Each structure stands twice: as structure tokens, then as C-alpha cells.
Amino acid sequence: MTLRLALAAALATGSAGASAATLAVGGNGAYATPAEAARDAQPGDTIVLSPGVYEGARFRADRLTVRAADDALPGSVVITGDVVGGKALFVIAGDDVAIEGITFEGAVAPDGNGAGIRAEGRNLTVTNARFAGNEMGILANSVAGSVLTVRRSRFTGTASRKADRVGHAVYANGIERLVVTGSTFTRGARGHYIKSRALDTRITGNRIDDTQGSASYLIDLPEGGAATIRANLLVKGPNPDNCCTAIAYGFEMRKGGSYANPPGPVRVTGNRFVSHAPGTVVFFANRSAPANAATLTDNDLVAERGRIVAASSDVTVNGILASESALASAAAFAEMALKPPLSGVFALLGFGLAGLIVGRRKAAAQR
Template sequence: MAAMTRSADMTLRLALATALASGSAGASAATLAVGGNGAYATLAEAARNAEAGDTIVLAPGLYEGARFHANDLTIRAAADAVPGSVVVGGDTVAGKGLFVIAGDDVTIMGITFEGARAPDGNGAGIRVEGRNLTVTDARFSGNEMGILANGVDGSVLTVRRSRFTGTASRAPDRLGHAIYANSIARLVVTGSTFARGTRGHYIKSRALDTRITDNRIDDTNGSASYLIDLPEGGGATISDNLLVKGPNPDNCCTAIAYGFEMRKGGSYVNPPALVRVSGNRFVNRAPGTVTFFANRAAPANAATLANNEMIAEQGRIVAASGNATVNGKAAASYFANAAAFAEMALKPPMSGIFALLGFGLAGIIVGRRKPVTR
């Protein structure tokens, strides 16, 4: 009987210890309310007091930026906030960004970032210094950089359902990019829209692996350079996007640039990895000839293009250059005969019926001029 009592007592003690531990873990995560009737008037106050696992909730209003140190932090708009009603603007923090994220594993949701400016021309809506950031349902308007991520080994930057417009650097020697990921493990961009860029690229990634899916990148009313730039190569999945080269691009001739800096003698380039570009709809509204996917990887890294729809509303389109296959045919072979390659450039057909072009590009669709929707 005594043995049974001791056993029951030990079981009770373990259960109590477990409950207390669970209670302590739950109690350690706090919600810090900012603005409205919240306990904090400014983001900076909340950021200073935030600890690992906390959630910072912003009521509708206009806020100045802050630097966030805590790990596992969530920063979000209040649940009842109308989209676009929680706005962060004003001066950048330490000349870097409206939000400077120094902690790891941070999530940002439903916040608008406007007008970030910095003396060096790199003022970002969000400057990422820690590891692993997820941005969802955010808006970026009129910043010099939308999201600028430092090179952090093993880090993943994920952007979902967000909007980037009017990105432009004030510095004459700088380019403003909507998303610029330096040397991280992976960049994931999905369900987002990009428009009205100036001089820079909409997405620039030096990540080991870049995944860009189901987005709309439309430079019709902008003057950006490349729609997507992967200057150091690496793995890439670019699929199911609507990509529009506008009529006034800063770079005339390329939509997606791959490996363009790998021949410049830099000390770091990404190793060869799988590159697949598929199911995209590309519309050219620029004059002249535009290459949809230009591959300059060194050492050479093959890319596979499949089932991409090409519509030349202006100028002409070359599906690919460099080491690539287009619907199973080697694009590199088209360069053997320069004259034939020039004639291969895709043109709008004279009739309203979709046409298939030869030269090994069967299956690439060229449409007449028509409104583009998605």
C-alpha cells in the first residue's frame, strides 16, 4: 500500500510539474497593443519591451518605424483594421529602414510601409538583419527599397500576398528594388503584385534558391530594368506568373536575367542547381527585341523553359538565350545561325488566331494585341 501511495504521489508531482511548466511557457508570450487604447503609444516603446514569442498588434493609424530585437516575434495589424489603415512612415531607423528586423523568425502581417528614404539611397520599408522573416498581406509604396535582406547564412525570406508600387531610389548611383535578397538560403515570393518601379529590378535575389510563383509583375506604368534578376545564379523556380515588360524600360532587352554577374570575377557565386521557368504569361510592351529568359551563368547552368505563353503587343520576343531548353529544344542551338536566330524572334501574328512559331519553339504561344488580365 505504501508503495502504491509513493507511486501515486510521484505521478501527481510529475503532472503538477508539467502543468506548471506549460503554464509558464504560455504566460511568457505577451500581446503588446500599440495605438488606439493600447498600452503603448509608439512602436519603438513596444519594440524595446518585446520578448521572444510576443505579438505586437497595431491599431489603425500612422506610426514611425522601430528596430526589433526579439526572436519569434509577430508584428501585425489589428484584426479589425481595414487593409491599408496601419501605416508606417517617416524617418528610417539608423538610415536603414522603417522596420529594422534584428531578431530571428519574425512574422509581419497587414502593415503598409510608405516613403522610406535614407542618405545612401537604400531606405527600405523593411531591412532584414536577422534570420527568417515572413511578410504577409503587406503594402510597400514609394520606398527606395521595399524589402532589403542582408546576407545571412541559412536564412529564408518569404513574401506572400503583398503589394509593391513606386519603388525608386533618390541616389543617382543606386537602384531601387522592390525585393532585394542578398546571400541567403532561400527567397520565396508568391501571390504578390509589383508595379511602377523606376530603374531598379522588381525582384533581385542572390539566394541559393529562389522561388517566384503566382505573382503579377507589371511594368506597364514603370521604367524598371529587369522584372527578375538572379545575378549569381543558383536554383530557381519561376512559374505561373504574369510578367509584363513595359514600354519605357530602363533596360531595353531582358525580362528575366540569370547569372549576369557571374562573369565579373566576384568571389562568391551560387553553385549550379535546378532552374525551371514554366507556366508564365509574358507580355512585351517594349519596342525592339526582348529576351524573356537570358542565361549567362558561369559555369554554365542549364535552365528548362516549358509552357510559357508569349504575347508581343510591341516589338518582338526571344524566348531564351544561353544554356536553356525551350519545350524540349535546346535554345543554345539557335545561336549557331545568327540570321536564323534573328528571324526566330516572336512577332504578333497578323490574324487574330493564335499561331505557333517554328524553329523548334512549337508550343510557345504568340497572341495578337489584346487586354491582359489575370
């Protein structure tokens, strides 16, 4: 505590109540590991990690910032090894915590849900982080009113080691809002790149590219709610675990569960979607119950292989409702099935999918 009080005094801004301190880890810092610094950390402190490889930690204090040192090159501050409490490399129990510039690698847990970061408190912001080879990238618990924000981060090689589990790069349970922006997702396996049960999901300006992966949905919003999916590059790879859907909306609302998000505006706009899948892929599949209409505008859909159906019913595409009459005029697609992961195969008509093909096909797809 003497060290902590000295640091706090040195950093005080003149206010008698000032107590925030900077706790340095590695290099010439006072702490050898993040876990040691976490035990001493008080609300409002900053924990700075010098370049190096460290084991994980649990952070309980509120308003913490845990970041790489200013002179650390990208990827030079690495958290790996055994997960904490059977959960994650970093377990964030405090509220209003920020993580910046840190790499999380190889998280594996007995239950198959080993995460780079497990968010148990309210409001977590992750910026310029890297996640490689984890079973889950970021896994957020259900916390009412919480906001999870992910900015300019990279996720690759997310895959559960258990055969009966799937790993998601970002998985938000029942929180207020998920915001993902400026981030890159690649090389997923079986699970989804972004899965959100949040009341409001905002996914903007990202690259979600399954060209070298075998993931299922690129984006999964199983309980509906409000959503903005804008200005993303979305790529369905040639070997997906789910053959036929890029963005899934409301797929779990018909399963008889006791919870589902209330309706909210759903806008899918200005995205570029490229499909390398050999069959027919639905860009936006809507199974919300009760029905919650979505609006698709100005999306560029490119079938490098196979073909693309823009949307299911209860979706307005560039001002035109994809309705049952549109479906009747597209009986050629009625045999197509959507296969949610680990859940069997469902006929296209059961989903009410409209046969609305938009966008352009490249020359290779026109043969």
C-alpha cells in the same frame, strides 16, 4: 515590466514556462508607438498595431509577430517618416519574425537604400503588407541559412532618390531561400522588381507589371543558383530602363567576383509574359558561369509590340535545346544588345542568345 508581466500572466496557457504576451500599440493600447513596444518585447511576443500612422522601429527579439489589429482595414496601419539607423522603417534584427497587414511608405535613406523593411536576422515572413514609394521595399542582408518569405503583398513606386543607385522592390542578398508568392509589383523605376542572390529562389503566382513603370529586369538572379519561376503574369512595359531582358540569370557571375551560387535546377514554367517594349526582348537570358542549364515549359509569350526571343543558350525550351546551332540559324538577331542597368551595352552574340521565338503575337504586333 509590471504591465508586461500582467499581460503574460493573463495570456498564459497553463504551462509554468509560458511567457508570450500581446503588446498593443495605439488606440487604447498600453504603447503609443511601435518603438516603445519593441523595447519591451520578449521572444515569442505579439505586437498589435491599431489603425494609425506611426514612425519606424528596430525589433531585436526573436519569434516576434508584428501585425495590424484584427479590425484594421487594409492600408489603415501605416509606417512612415524617418528611417531607423539610416536603414529602414522597420529594422528586423531578431530571428523568426513575422510581419502582417502593415503598410510601409516613403522610406528614404542618405545612401539611397531606404527600405520599408530591412531584414538583418534569420527567417522573416511578410504577409498582406503594402509598400509604396520606398527606395527599397524589402532589403535582406546576407545571413547564412535564412529564408525570406513574402506572401500576398503589394509593391508600387519603388525608386531610389540617388542618381547613382537603383531601388528594388524585393532584394535578397546571400540567404538560403527567397519565396515570393501571390504578390503584385507595379510602377518600379530603374531597378528590378525582384533581385535575389539566394541559393534558391521561388517566385510563383505573382503579377509583376511594368506597364506604368520604367524598371530594368522584372526578375534578376545575378549569381545563379536554383530557381523556380512558375505561374506568374510578367509584363515588360513600353519605357523600361533595360530594353531587352525580362528575366536575367547569372549576369554577375562573369565579373570576376569571389562568390557565386552553386548550380541548381532552374525551371521557368506556366508563366504568361507580355511585352509592350518596342524592340526585341529576351524572356529568359542565361549568362551563368559555369553554365547552369535552365528548362522553360508551357510559357505563353505575347508580343504586343516588337518581338520576343524565348531564351538564350543553355536553356531547354519545351524539350528543345537553345544551342549554338539554333543561334547560327537566327543571325537576324545578332545585332540586338542587352543593356544591364548602369553597366553599358553588350552585343547579343556575346551573350550567346538563341533566336528562338515562341508564343503568339497579337494582331497589332503582326503589322
